[in-house]
Amino acid sequence: EPEVTQTPSHQVTQMGQEVILRCVPISNHLYFYWYRQILGQKVEFLVSFYNNEISEKSEIFDDQFSVERPDGSNFTLKIRSTKLEDSAMYFCASSRTDPWAQYFGPGTRLTVL
């Protein structure tokens, strides 16, 4: 069964550093998403992406965040200058049609020191 994959599984970085989280969505899916889950809190929407453009973003997704689909398979989330409060699990998701049945990856645990 096809699934969303994410790398790395765990990323540790120093405050102020840039990080890039990578995702490979399910191959025939057209819509891509990033969510995050701070430890002990709900899963929160960050951004959705379709046809090489951001469809929607939350207030969390400020100028420090960006997304890219550099080729036909990868979907990345970049945080330019990480803050302590960016520490969280970051989940990538994809769906064939928007917004139905979003399938999530296993997540990347980001720890900012």
Added chain:
Amino acid sequence: GESVGLHLPTLSVQEGDNSIINCAYSNSASDYFIWYKQESGKGPQFIIDIRSNMDKRQGQRVTVLLNKTVKHLSLQIAATQPGDSAVYFCAENPTGTASKLTFGTGTRLQVTL
């Protein structure tokens, strides 16, 4: 991908019994709902979805009921198994947002032998 530390409602069920997990949603205009299962250290796993023009949908061992009058969603799991132990989230797509899913806080299901 854990909700460790969050004071989640917990449902304890004996193996073989049926489980009912409830969710109250906030937006009366939401038109799409999903149930996700999240096991420790993993991403949310799609279980079943339902659109607002339905009040019931069945899958394998699972049934989702939607009561729009009281903005209530439930997930019924038949013949609960130890592998069903996880945190269960309902998520809604608020009308007017093309792609965003808003997650609830979750319920922890514990299956006892």
